[in-house]
Amino acid sequence: MVNANRPLAFVTDEALLDELLKLAAAAGCELERVPDVAAARQRWSKAPLIVLDPAGVKECAQEPLPARDAVVVVSPDPEPSDLWKQAMEVGAERVVTLPGAEPWLVNALADAAEGPPSNTGKVLAVLGARGGAGASVFAVAVGLTALRAGDDTLLIDCDPRGGGLDVVLGAETEKGLRWPDMQLSAGRVAAASLHAALPGRRRGNTQLTLLSGARKGEGPAPDAVAAVIEAGRRAGEVVVCDLPRQLDAAAWTAIDRADLTVILTPAELRAAITAKQLAKDLTDKGTSPQLVVRGPSPGGLRADEIAATVGVPLLATMRREPQVAQSLERGDFHPKANGPLAQAARTTLAALAAVPPKPRRGRGDLRVAS
Numbered sequence: 001m002v003n004a005n006r007p008l009a010f011v012t013d014e015a016l017l018d019e020l021l022k023l024a025a026a027a028g029c030e031l032e033r034v035p036d037v038a039a040a041r042q043r044w045s046k047a048p049l050i051v052l053d054p055a056g057v058k059e060c061a062q063e064p065l066p067a068r069d070a071v072v073v074v075s076p077d078p079e080p081s082d083l084w085k086q087a088m089e090v091g092a093e094r095v096v097t098l099p100g101a102e103p104w105l106v107n108a109l110a111d112a113a114e115g116p117p118s119n120t121g122k123v124l125a126v127l128g129a130r131g132g133a134g135a136s137v138f139a140v141a142v143g144l145t146a147l148r149a150g151d152d153t154l155l156i157d158c159d160p161r162g163g164g165l166d167v168v169l170g171a172e173t174e175k176g177l178r179w180p181d182m183q184l185s186a187g188r189v190a191a192a193s194l195h196a197a198l199p200g201r202r203r204g205n206t207q208l209t210l211l212s213g214a215r216k217g218e219g220p221a222p223d224a225v226a227a228v229i230e231a232g233r234r235a236g237e238v239v240v241c242d243l244p245r246q247l248d249a250a251a252w253t254a255i256d257r258a259d260l261t262v263i264l265t266p267a268e269l270r271a272a273i274t275a276k277q278l279a280k281d282l283t284d285k286g287t288s289p290q291l292v293v294r295g296p297s298p299g300g301l302r303a304d305e306i307a308a309t310v311g312v313p314l315l316a317t318m319r320r321e322p323q324v325a326q327s328l329e330r331g332d333f334h335p336k337a338n339g340p341l342a343q344a345a346r347t348t349l350a351a352l353a354a355v356p357p358k359p360r361r362g363r364g365d366l367r368v369a370s
Contacts (some may be wrong), residue, residue: 005115006032008047010040010056016074019098020051020105027106028190029113037063044068049112052090054080061089072096072108110188114234120357121233124348125241125258127289129265129275134294137324138264138344139242140168141335143208145345146238147201148337153208154194154232158254159244160219166199166212170331174199178214184224191235194228209237219244222253229257238349245274247281255282259355261289262315262348265306267297272309279312290315290351292344315351318344 007024009031011017017033024031032047034040037059044050050071052060057073073087077097087095096105124142128135136159143155157165157179166172176199200209211228213219225241232239241254255261261282265275275291282289290313293303307314318340327333335341 005048005113006030007049007051007109007112008032008034008040008043009051010034010037010060011051011053011074012055013053013076016053016076016098019102020074023102023106024109027110027113027188028193029109031109037065041065047112048115049108052092054083054086057083057086057090057092061086065090067091069093070112072105074098074101074105107188110190111234114190114192121236121239122260122352122355122357123229123233123239123241123254123258124352125243125255125261127243127261127263127278128245129263129271129278130245133264133266133271135264136162136165136168136242137328137333138292138294138341139240140165140333141341142345142348143210143238143240144201144334145342146240146349147203147206147208149346149349150204150206151349152206152235152237154191154228154235154237154239155200155208155210156225156228156232156239156241156254157210157212158220158225158241158250160213160217162213162242162244164213164215165210165242168328168333169199169201169210169212170328170333171199171201171210171212172331176200176210178212179220179224180214180217182211182220182224184221184227189227189231191231191237194231219248220250222249225250225253226257229254233257238352245278252285255285255287258287259357260348260352261287262292263289263310263312264292264294265310267293267295267301267303267306269299269301269309272301272306275306275310279310283312288312292348293317295319316344316347 044065052073054075071092073092073095075097126135126139143153146153177197195209198209198211243251263275265271279289291307293306303317321339321341
């Protein structure tokens, strides 16, 4: 089946075409190549992205083609002196020179091939106030609750010493890649590639995809975390990141991209004190966390008193859910539909959905990217 989201390339320069094909392969997309302006006209209005070389833009400038967005002119460096005028005549949004603009062009090709998301994905960061607070279990509960509600979900394990979210989900023996297997650095990855390579859960046509640690090796690199998060966001998914209490560079990468950050703390005085320290670290760097309090309190502290101590808004409270430890050991953990975990997860998901989407960088006016 032919992909309707293939970018269109009217490029006659063989050297440029060879470079463009390599960049398309890196973007995970297939180009639709046309030999002349007549063939380009057939797909001019429907292709998600048009790529022209100097010869192609010259031919197109002589034809009455419909105005459209997402036309890019690709040229060797330096570009011909009259290229800007011709690019403006065909309504191009960018003139890019190779090889300098290769990273930008890879992203543009991948965006075009993926197509527009059905909605804007949101990112949740979950942190525990202390070890054993239950943050990993809560992160998985949020992911499974989103799946039950019909939302595609990407669950990302950013805690290299947390034991692995695959264990919480009961997926530690399932096939699929974990962080040490991922060959990611700076750049991008398609959500479809993650769906195909990673373990997860399905519910009808909806899926939860899990990228877990593997209880060995180093934690994920910050650029890799950013690439995976943005893949989920572009695909319109709910992205849930389980973060370590000791905030390393990868954790800050997730926090910087999160639409909502929550701290989960037991209803204990010492945990509240450490939550206050964690909240200060977050607010000092421009993040406004909210609090989830897990009871019961051994000393009778109320959730609002703990929130006042921590100094952040109280988002949700939950009591202990029976049989969680047993279900985790059996490998069949799933929060009860009307249990405290699911109720707190739904409250958190509602708050996440209410956050205005982060502004996306526009294509901008015609300019050189090099």
